[in-house]
Amino acid sequence: MTSRTEPTMTVKPKGNAASVTFENVTKVYGRDVTAVDSISLTIEAGQLVTLLGPSGCGKTTTLRMIAGLEMATEGRILIGDQDVTKLPATDRDVSMVFQSYALFPHMSVLENVSYGLKFSGFKGVEVRDRALDGLELVGLAGYGDRLPSELSGGQQQRVAVARALVLEPQVLLFDEPLSNLDAKLRRQVREEIRDIQQSLGLTVVYVTHDQEEALAVSDRIIVMRNAQIAQEGAPRDLYEYPDDQFVADFIGEANLIRCDIESVDGDQASISIGAYRQSLPARGLSAGPAVLAVRPNRIGISVGSQDGGIPAQVSKATYVGRHMEYTLKAEFGSLFVTSGDINAPLQPGTDVSLSFQQSAPVLLPAENT
Incomplete structure (x- = not known):
């Protein structure tokens, strides 16, 4: 790597x-x-x-x-x-x-x-x-x-x-x-x-x-x-x-999401998670199964459905002072997400759409998933 x-x-x-x-x-x-x-x-x-x-x-x-x-x-x-x-x-x-x-x-x-x-x-x-x-x-x-x-x-x-x-x-x-x-x-x-x-x-x-x-x-x-x-x-x-x-999850906590690398062009990989698509650094990986590591504070949440977003639902919301902590349920499993918006917290049961910041996700090998 x-x-x-x-x-x-x-x-x-x-x-x-x-x-x-x-x-x-x-x-x-x-x-x-x-x-x-x-x-x-x-x-x-x-x-x-x-x-x-x-x-x-x-x-x-x-x-x-x-x-x-x-x-x-x-x-x-x-x-x-x-x-x-x-x-x-x-x-x-x-x-x-x-x-x-x-x-x-x-x-x-x-x-x-x-x-x-x-x-x-x-x-x-x-x-x-x-x-x-x-x-x-x-x-x-x-x-x-x-x-x-x-x-x-x-x-x-x-x-x-x-x-x-x-x-x-x-x-x-x-x-x-x-x-x-x-x-x-x-x-x-x-x-x-x-x-x-x-x-x-x-x-x-x-x-x-x-x-x-x-x-x-x-x-x-x-x-x-x-x-x-x-x-x-x-x-x-x-x-x-x-x-x-291991390092991704131990240093600062990360959501580890199964994904597929559909193609690699130079040092860029096109990945898919269900209908969601994104291009990001390939980090030496080739086409096939992989894992996407995404930090909890680098996931965008929008209420309702958004074109190209990942549909999910809020299953738990916790106020911890400086930020909100959410557990979200998506088709591929649960995600842990933090948000600085403490004035308008999302309620459990709310349908949301998720997106990843451009520099946020990191591709990792699929071993041990």
Whole structure:
């Protein structure tokens, strides 16, 4: 498959930032449980790269192998130019921010941030100065004397970030860092993490199962499925040009509709869904059965019948504040559609006609349909 590459802003790595390389890395537990299956990837220094996928896909195991908390069964792992495949976690210049924050409840905020510094060869005043700088960097100057229990969830997560940052690691790892926060805090803290990463030129590897979070913070996203890499690329590339049905549906949700490619002329395909016809990029496919992936917000809805449109009926309408969510029943099955028109919502039972925005549908292979 071919896709256009969305230009991304690159931040020059600073200080200690290093690249991460996996060369045919496999991780097997016991005799036959393959958690990561011969993956190869490169994370450039100064980039924030997200490992995204459903539970059990191998993303957390991959992160833990970078940290040295799990050892690869096969293959090589490099941080910068150093082969760290067999090095324990204590000998890798890597810091990790855990889902649970892992703060010491009996220690003050300043003591928590200072903890790792004391075991890294720093002394006295330098430990305190670095810890205070770290708290200022995450917006917690003046909070050093408080206990973790006196902070909000978002503030505790910032303490965990500060504790990792002050060690100035080659690679900073985040394992589902926002899963314990409510929606508003998640948005705020992810923006703070991204701002810090860009301003310091850090190499960050970030694990999440939240597609919106991955799209918002990443330079690149690596989508994992069944212990392998399904697709990787810039966020917009993955959203606009998924390679298969799994990626299309996992990144941002998509309606997957069976269609027929009637003909291909150059790089354009003429497709049909019942009586509906449209021309769109062929993406290397030839005439025959295929699948059309269409985002819920890129389907036009008109009341009544329209020439050339796809007839459907509203079966469910849900108001969710910023937009309406509709479940529509068409001849070929159900569709999920969103609409920004919240002032004149459609009622269940309404007959409608559907159309696709010209740039909205993406052709995919028909396998596994």
